[in-house]
Structure formats: structure tokens, C-alpha cells
Amino acid sequence: MSIPKNVRIKDIARLAGVSVGTVDRVLHNRGRVSEDALQKVTAVMEQIDYRPNLIARTLGSNKSYRIAALIPDPTVDPYWAQSNQGLIQATAEWAQYGIDINLYFFDLFDKESFTKKGQEVFEAKPDGILAAPIFFDEALLLFKLFKKQGIPYVLFNTNIPEVNPLSFIGQNLFQSGRVGAELMHFGLHQGGLLAVLHIDEDIHNSVHLLEKEKGFREYFKEKSKLAFTIQDFNLSPNDTSFKKNFNLLLDDTQLKGIFVSTSNGTSVAASYLENHGKKNIRLIGYDMLNENLNYLKSGVIDFLINQNPKRQVSVGISHLANYLIFKKRPPETELFPLEIITQQNLDSYLGSGIH
Amino acid sequence: MSIPKNVRIKDIARLAGVSVGTVDRVLHNRGRVSEDALQKVTAVMEQIDYRPNLIARTLGSNKSYRIAALIPDPTVDPYWAQSNQGLIQATAEWAQYGIDINLYFFDLFDKESFTKKGQEVFEAKPDGILAAPIFFDEALLLFKLFKKQGIPYVLFNTNIPEVNPLSFIGQNLFQSGRVGAELMHFGLHQGGLLAVLHIDEDIHNSVHLLEKEKGFREYFKEKSKLAFTIQDFNLSPNDTSFKKNFNLLLDDTQLKGIFVSTSNGTSVAASYLENHGKKNIRLIGYDMLNENLNYLKSGVIDFLINQNPKRQVSVGISHLANYLIFKKRPPETELFPLEIITQQNLDSYLGSGIH
DNA sequence: AATGGTGATGTGCGCGGAAACATAAGGTAG
DNA sequence: CTACCTTATGTTTCCGCGCACATCACCATT
Numbered sequence: 001m002s003i004p005k006n007v008r009i010k011d012i013a014r015l016a017g018v019s020v021g022t023v024d025r026v027l028h029n030r031g032r033v034s035e036d037a038l039q040k041v042t043a044v045m046e047q048i049d050y051r052p053n054l055i056a057r058t059l060g061s062n063k064s065y066r067i068a069a070l071i072p073d074p075t076v077d078p079y080w081a082q083s084n085q086g087l088i089q090a091t092a093e094w095a096q097y098g099i100d101i102n103l104y105f106f107d108l109f110d111k112e113s114f115t116k117k118g119q120e121v122f123e124a125k126p127d128g129i130l131a132a133p134i135f136f137d138e139a140l141l142l143f144k145l146f147k148k149q150g151i152p153y154v155l156f157n158t159n160i161p162e163v164n165p166l167s168f169i170g171q172n173l174f175q176s177g178r179v180g181a182e183l184m185h186f187g188l189h190q191g192g193l194l195a196v197l198h199i200d201e202d203i204h205n206s207v208h209l210l211e212k213e214k215g216f217r218e219y220f221k222e223k224s225k226l227a228f229t230i231q232d233f234n235l236s237p238n239d240t241s242f243k244k245n246f247n248l249l250l251d252d253t254q255l256k257g258i259f260v261s262t263s264n265g266t267s268v269a270a271s272y273l274e275n276h277g278k279k280n281i282r283l284i285g286y287d288m289l290n291e292n293l294n295y296l297k298s299g300v301i302d303f304l305i306n307q308n309p310k311r312q313v314s315v316g317i318s319h320l321a322n323y324l325i326f327k328k329r330p331p332e333t334e335l336f337p338l339e340i341i342t343q344q345n346l347d348s349y350l351g352s353g354i355h
Numbered sequence: 356m357s358i359p360k361n362v363r364i365k366d367i368a369r370l371a372g373v374s375v376g377t378v379d380r381v382l383h384n385r386g387r388v389s390e391d392a393l394q395k396v397t398a399v400m401e402q403i404d405y406r407p408n409l410i411a412r413t414l415g416s417n418k419s420y421r422i423a424a425l426i427p428d429p430t431v432d433p434y435w436a437q438s439n440q441g442l443i444q445a446t447a448e449w450a451q452y453g454i455d456i457n458l459y460f461f462d463l464f465d466k467e468s469f470t471k472k473g474q475e476v477f478e479a480k481p482d483g484i485l486a487a488p489i490f491f492d493e494a495l496l497l498f499k500l501f502k503k504q505g506i507p508y509v510l511f512n513t514n515i516p517e518v519n520p521l522s523f524i525g526q527n528l529f530q531s532g533r534v535g536a537e538l539m540h541f542g543l544h545q546g547g548l549l550a551v552l553h554i555d556e557d558i559h560n561s562v563h564l565l566e567k568e569k570g571f572r573e574y575f576k577e578k579s580k581l582a583f584t585i586q587d588f589n590l591s592p593n594d595t596s597f598k599k600n601f602n603l604l605l606d607d608t609q610l611k612g613i614f615v616s617t618s619n620g621t622s623v624a625a626s627y628l629e630n631h632g633k634k635n636i637r638l639i640g641y642d643m644l645n646e647n648l649n650y651l652k653s654g655v656i657d658f659l660i661n662q663n664p665k666r667q668v669s670v671g672i673s674h675l676a677n678y679l680i681f682k683k684r685p686p687e688t689e690l691f692p693l694e695i696i697t698q699q700n701l702d703s704y705l706g707s708g709i710h
Numbered sequence: 711a712a713t714g715g716t717g718a719t720g721t722g723c724g725c726g727g728a729a730a731c732a733t734a735a736g737g738t739a740g
Numbered sequence: 741c742t743a744c745c746t747t748a749t750g751t752t753t754c755c756g757c758g759c760a761c762a763t764c765a766c767c768a769t770t
Contacts, residue, residue: 006451008726019750024728034748053451056726059410062755096361096406175703182699186657189544219699302541337707338700344537344574345693348530352692363756374720379758389718411756417725 007050015048016040027052054326064098065324067317068126070117072108072134078289079263079309080108083132083157086313093314099321102126109201111135118142122149128320129153130313133160136207154320154330156312158208167319167330169312171338173208176305177215177261179338180284183303184257185220187282191227192256194220195249198234199265206234209261216259229254237268250276263287263307270295288341288349296343306339306349362405370403371395382407409681419453420679422672423476425486427463433644434618434664435463438487438512441668448669454676457481464556466490473497477504483675484508485668488515491562509675509685511667513563522674522685524667526693528563531660532570532616534693535639538658539612540575542637546582547611549575550604553589554620561589564616571614584609592623605631618642618662625650643696643704651698661694661704 009027013020018037025033026041033041074084084103091101104121107113114135121129122145129146133139133155143163146153156169184194196216198209213232220228233249235242249255250272258273258281260266266285273283274295284303285292295301319330341349364382368375373392380388381396388396429439439458446456459476462468469490476484477500484501488494488510498518501508511524539549551571553564568587575583588604590597604610605627613628613636615621621640628638629650639658640647650656674685696704 006726009728010726020727021729021750022748025749028728030729032748037748051451053414053726055410055414055451056755057728059408059414059725059755059757060727060729062728096408097410098361172703175699179697179699182697187541335703335706337694338703339692340695340697340700342534342537342695344530344534345695348527348690348693351690361756364758365756375757376720376759377718380719383758387718392718408756411725412758414725414727414755415757415759417758 006053007048008053009050012041012044012048012050016044058097058325062098063325064100065127065321066100066102066124067128067130067320067324068102068104068121068124069313069317070104070106070121070129070131071313072132073105075105077108077264078291079287080132082287082289083309083313086310087317089310090314090317094317094321097321097325099317099324101317108134111138114138115142122146125149126151128324130316130320131155132157134158136160139163152320152323154316156316157307157309159333166323167316168333169316169319169336170333171307171336173211174215174218176307176338177212177217177259178219179215179305179340180212180259180303181216181219182223183284183340184216184259184282185224187302188226188228188256190256192229193252193254194228194230194256195258196230196232197258197260197265197269198232198262199237199260199268200234200262201236201238212261228256235265237265243272246272247276250278250281255281257282257284260285263289263292266301266304267291267295270300274298274300288346293346296341296346299343302342304341306341308336308339312336361408362403363408364405367396367399367403367405371399413452413680416680417453418680419455420482420676421455421457421479422483422485422675422679423457423459423479423481424668424672425459425461425472425476425484426668427487427489428460430460432463432619433646434642435487437642437644438664438668441665442672444665445669445672449672449676452676452680454672454679456672463489466493469493470497477501480504481506483679485671485675486510487512489513491515494518507675507678509671511671512662512664514688521678522671523688524671524674524691525688526662526691528566529570529573531662531693532567532572532614533574534570534660534695535567535614535658536571536574537578538639538695539571539614539637540579542657543581543583543611545611547584548607548609549583549585549611550613551585551587552613552615552620552624553587553617554592554615554623555589555617556591556593567616583611590620592620598627601627602631605633605636610636612637612639615640618644618647621656621659622646622650625655629653629655643701648701651696651701654698657697659696661696663691663694667691 009020009023013023017040022033022037023041026038069087071083072080074081087101087103104117106117115138129151131153139160140162143153147163152166154167155165159168159170196213217230220230235245258269260269263286267289270283273281283301285301286305287307288304292301292304296304315334322328323330364375364378368378372395377388377392378396381393424442426438427435429436442456442458459472461472470493484506486508494515495517498508502518507521509522510520514523514525551568572585575585590600613624615624618641622644625638628636638656640656641660642662643659647656647659651659670689677683678685
């Protein structure tokens with residue numbers, strides 16, 4: 001076994017009969033290199049697998065980068081609070097590599113606030129951007145601007161393929177609906193009514209919630225031999241008729257299961273279900289928010305599908321940082337596994353450092 | 356917002372009024388420092404959050420470390436083949452940090468082979484060891500030896516707390532059995548017979564398989580309102596009576612579900628179940644081996660619990676490498692999440708880079 | 711008093727790459 | 741022909757740390 005002592009720029013220079021400066025210029029196409037020298041260097045390069053020492057590169061350059069993070073205000077929403085946790089963790093992790101993360105929080109229910117904070121990001125001229133572009137039209141405009149400026153951005157949670165982000169991080173929502181359906185189906189041995197609830201204060205992400213519903217419906221159409229009716233409800237917890245409508249639904253003797261498409265909605269549904277006292281209704285929802293975990297432990301919620309907002313963010317930052325420091329291109333889209341959380345595996349998820 | 360320009364050793368030296376050499380000696384408790392100087396330096400250290408620049412440290416030292424990996428021969432077993440994948444990946448990942456990984460494969464069914472390969476590792480005097488110590492007694496002897504030598508070792512898959520590894524990476528097997536039971540229970544609406552199968556060519560890890568069974572049984576005792584009989588079987592696929600026994604089990608009209616405690620056994624059980632043609636028997640097993648995945652896709656297997664051998668190894672190497680290079684102590688035990696794999700979330704797991 | 715030992719402290723080099731800087735050759739305009 | 745610019749190329753410095761080595765003060769031994 002030969003020891004492939006890592007090739008250095010110095011080695012290439014020696015082999016090509018030029019100086020390290022020239023090799024450096026060739027490697028970074030900085031020009032100012034004669035045809036002759038370029039030939040010699042590329043010839044050597046082709047024969048040798050040169051992999052620059054990233055450690056040395058980072059140390060030398062000693063640049064510092066500013067990344068702007070544009071997410072909904074974490075103080076008013078537990079889901080986005082988890083994203084923010086990811087940011088805090090990433091800040092600590094990347095500080096010593098000269099990555100500085102600046103936070104821009106916008107109001108989850110106010111499109112104008114998104115645009116305003118987006119403007120602020122623009123004026124700050126960061127070296128990279130991580131964002132949850134939950135308002136489609138506004139985000140479209142904003143990121144076309146960033147594209148023109150050549151500032152790289154990574155999107156998470158919600159994709160906007162039209163603006164061609166450096167990378168998108170999230171989940172396959174359609175498939176996520178199918179997983180929900182599968183879990184639901186697994187526990188049922190007779191037909192009946194299934195409810196798909198979109199409980200949200202706002203309708204901005206209705207398109208995405210609908211994806212989950214479509215997957216949920218498709219699975220049942222495709223797989224189930226039993227007869228199920230699937231009804232969907234768009235509810236806002238602020239609505240006055242919310243309580244009435246919900247209890248009406250729970251009164252239906254045919255009701256067998258509830259699938260909630262939002263993380264915050266999951267615990268709302270759970271609280272109603274618990275108060276109503278009805279047993280044997282399956283409840284499947286999203287995400288490891290504290291309230292959800294309590295209902296999972298007490299058995300009101302059967303399954304949670306984990307979207308892992310914290311890790312989405314931390315991977316997003318990591319992609320940006322690697323791109324800025326090491327010029328390493330991240331995957332165009334990174335779809336997270338659709339993790340299934342139950343009463344019994346919950347602790348193992350909480351305990352593992354990854355979450 | 357003040358910019359906390361990263362503190363360097365030089366800064367500490369300046370603030371404490373000593374030279375960088377002295378600071379260095381204090382930081383690494385190398386001694387040869389006067390009480391006076393030590394006071395001054397520690398005083399500064401307490402006021403300042405010094406975090407050494409790992410980049411510079413690695414670059415400068417430019418040491419190379421040899422890690423020995425002691426695992427069962429991956430060519431004869433798909434489970435250990437996945438572990439080996441993790442090793443291959445880790446080798447590439449850590450090469451540029453000067454980490455050299457040497458492989459030592461032993462025969463999964465031969466204790467002497469384990470001891471022999473262990474001896475070889477010992478003679479090679481590596482800087483660190485990653486091992487799957489599946490033969491308890493032999494491993495006990497071996498690692499006491501390494502402990503005496505002061506060579507750090509990380510264990511995975513199977514723990515031997517008696518030898519105090521630098522870190523153990525694996526899963527809570529008891530809880531894993533509970534998860535299996537929970538999933539089983541979720542799909543059943545009437546009592547009957549449940550079988551726990553330990554299908555293994557060998558009995559070496561019987562203790563660990565038993566942990567899973569204990570968890571499985573406890574869950575049902577604790578949670579189920581229906582009447583279940585749980586029977587356990589120790590089977591070896593090489594055994595002549597294997598086929599007969601298995602079909603006898605499947606003929607039992609009371610049989611409602613099968614829980615297989617081993618990854619290789621899972622597909623064996625699945626093949627018998629499929630051939631027998633009996634429907635509505637739940638099958639739950641372990642790990643994303645190719646054969647298992649096929650049976651999961653075709654619906655013979657309902658759930659797989661993922662032990663993630665590949666990631667266990669890659670995390671193990673990462674812990675060792677960080678310890679050797681950066682002196683960063685890994686957690687004493689790192690228990691992986693008990694991931695639940697189904698037909699519908701399978702692709703999301705295969706697609707995500709983590710697995 | 712000269713020598714040597716010891717412990718405390720400071721200095722300087724090297725790691726690999728990036729980039730500023732220095733040098734040398736060649737060409738052009740006045 | 742000189743002054744000056746351009747382009748190709750080589751040389752040096754810097755990044756932060758670890759470590760080998762140099763230095764120095766102090767004390768003991770002969």
C-alpha cells in the first residue's frame with residue numbers, strides 16, 4: 001500500500017517547473033499566465049489528484065462572512081422557535097470559522113413585514129442568506145433581487161423553485177401526507193370518516209398544506225380496501241365558529257381519525273379531542289412541539305411526523321458556510337427523512353444530539 | 356453590537372503580560388510555569404471566552420493518526436456490510452485531517468478469529484480503536500489490555516460498560532423492543548398469539564436480543580387491554596428443523612404478529628411468511644438491508660426499526676478523530692433515535708444523505 | 711570563582727494556501 | 741536611447757497554533 005502523501009501546491013509547482021504563484025494563478029484562473037506555463041501546470045494537474053487542503057485555505061484567507069437569516073418571529077410561535085434554536089446552535093458552531101449570522105425576524109401574519117425585513121437584509125448586503133420564504137409573491141420579488149446581486153441564498157421549509165436557490169431544504173410534503181395516511185390506515189380495521197384539518201391562523205401556506213392532503217387522499221384511494229370518506233376542513237382558531245364546528249365533527253359517530261396538517265394545529269386538535277372524551281379516534285399531526293409531546297405521551301396523539309425545523313436550519317447554515325468558505329456546492333434540494341415519532345421512540349429522539 | 360474579534364493566544368499573552376509560550380504551557384498544563392504567571396493567565400482566561408482556532412491547530416500540528424477498526428467481515432453479512440460502508444465514507448472524510456483508518460475483519464462466527472484480529476490490532480499499536488465487541492468474554496480481555504496501554508477505544512453496536520470505553524454508540528435495545536411492541540399493538544384489534552423470533556446463526560449476542568424481547572413483553576404487559584400470548588423462539592436458519600418449526604408457527608390460527616429481533620432474520624421470516632401465503636400477520640423487524648426493503652415495499656414487512664449501522668460507525672470514527680485531533684471528549688454514550696421505517700417513508704430515508 | 715544544572719520564560723519555525731509584493735523581460739512612445 | 745508601462749513569473753508574508761529550541765536567572769557543587 002503506497003502512502004499517497006497529500007499533494008501540495010508546492011509539489012505541483014516543482015513537477016511543472018514553475019513557482020507556486022503561477023500554480024495558484026492557474027488554479028484560480030486569475031490570468032496573467034503564459035500559454036506555455038498553463039500547459040505545463042494543467043498537464044501535471046491531469047496526472048495528479050490535487051485536493052487543496054481546506055484547513056490551510058481557511059486559515060490563510062481569514063475572511064469573515066455575514067449570513068442573514070430571515071425567518072418568522074420565533075417568540076410568538078413554537079414551530080419557528082425550533083428553527084431559531086437551529087440558528088443559535090449554528091451561530092456557535094460556525095463562529096470560529098468567521099461566520100457571522102444576523103437575524104431578521106418578520107411577522108408571520110404580515111406580508112408587509114416580510115418585505116420590510118427583506119429590504120433590511122438587502123441593505124445589509126450580506127454574503128449569504130438563509131430564509132423561510134413563506135409569502136410566495138413577496139418572496140419571488142425579493143429573491144429575484146438577490147439573484148441579480150449575486151448573493152447566494154438557501155431556502156428552507158417552503159420552496160420557490162422559480163428563484164433557483166443555491167439549495168432548498170425541506171420535506172416532500174406530498175409523501176408526508178402519504179405517510180400520515182399509511183399510519184392512519186394501519187390502525188383502522190373498519191371504514192368510516194376521516195378528517196383532514198388545516199388549522200392555521202392564516203392561509204398563506206395553503207398550497208403546501210394542500211400537498212399533504214393530496215398525498216393523504218391518494219394513499220387511501222390507492223391502498224385501502226375499506227370504505228373511507230375523507231373530509232377536509234380549513235379552520236382558523238381565532239374564528240368564532242371554530243369550537244362549534246370542531247365539536248360537531250367530533251360528535252360524528254363515524255369519525256375514525258384526524259390528520260392535522262400543521263404543527264401548531266396538532267395540539268389544538270388534541271385538546272379538543274381530549275376534552276370531548278371520545279376514545280378510539282386516531283390523531284396524527286406534525287412536529288415535536290412541547291404541547292404536542294405532552295399529548296403524545298398521554299396517548300391523545302398517536303403519531304407525529306417530524307419536520308425537524310431545527311435541523312433544517314442548521315443544515316441550511318452549514319450549506320451556506322461551506323459554500324462561502326470552501327466553495328463547496330450543496331445539493332440543489334435536500335429532502336429530510338419523514339421521521340415518525342411515537343410515544344415509545346420519543347425519548348430516543350429527544351436524547352440524541354441530532355435533534 | 357460589538358464585534359468580538361476572536362481572541363487569540365497572542366491576545367491572552369498580551370493581556371496577561373506574558374509570552375505566548377507561557378500561555379501555551381498553561382493551556383495544556385505542561386507545567387514549568389511559575390505560580391505568578393499561572394495566576395495572571397488564568398485570571399485573563401476567566402474573563403475571556405477563549406476558543407482555540409481549531410483550523411490553525413490542525414494545520415500546524417500536521418500529525419497523522421492511525422485508527423484501527425475491528426468489525427465482523429462485511430463480505431458475508433449485509434448488516435456488517437452497512438457498517439463497512441460507514442468506514443469507507445469516514446476514511447474519505449477524514450483523510451485530509453491526517454486520519455488513517457486500518458480495517459481488521461474477524462469471522463462473525465468464530466471467537467478465536469476475534470481474539471486473533473484483536474491481537475493484530477494490538478501489535479499495530481494504533482492511536483485509537485473503533486470496535487464492535489460482539490464476543491463478550493474475549494472483548495473483555497482484549498479491551499482491558501488496550502486500557503492498560505492507554506489507547507482510546509470507541510465501541511458500537513454492543514456495549515461492554517465494564518471496560519469503560521471512551522464512548523459507546525448504539526441504541527437502547529430494551530426501548531427498541533418497546534417500540535416494536537407499540538407498533539405491533541397499534542395494528543391489532545383483537546388478542547391472540549405473538550411470536551418473538553431470535554433468528555441467528557449464533558447465540559453470541561443472545562443477551563442483547565433478549566433485551567429487545569424484554570422491552571417487547573413489558574410493553575404488552577403494561578399497555579394492552581387485549582389478551583395476548585407472547586412466545587419466543589430461538590432459531591438458527593442452518594438448523595434442519597428450522598423450516599418445520601417455522602411453518603408450524605405460521606399454521607397457528609391464533610398467530611397475529613411476528614417480531615424479529617435480528618436484521619438478517621427479518622428477511623428470513625418475511626420469505627417464509629410470504630410463501631405461506633397467510634395474510635394479516637404483522638411483521639416487524641430490523642434494519643434497512645436490501646432484502647428487507649423489498650419485503651417492506653411488497654407489504655410483507657410492516658415496519659423496520661432502523662439501527663443505522665452505517666451512521667453508528669461514521670459517528671464513532673468522528674468521535675475518535677475529534678478526540679485525537681482536537682482533544683474533544685465525546686459523550687460517554689450516544690444512543691441513536693429508534694427510527695421507524697415504513698413503505699411510505701422509506702424513500703425519504705434512502706434519499707437523505709444521512710443514511 | 712567557574713561550571714553546570716534546573717526551572718521559568720521567550721522566540722522562531724513550519725504547516726498549506728492566498729494574495730500582496732518584487733522582479734525581470736519585453737515592448738512602445740517620445 | 742531612455743523612460744515607462746505591461747505582462748509573466750517568482751518571492752514573501754500572513755493566518756493561529758504547537759512545539760522545539762534558545763535564553764536567562766538562580767542556585768548548588770567543586
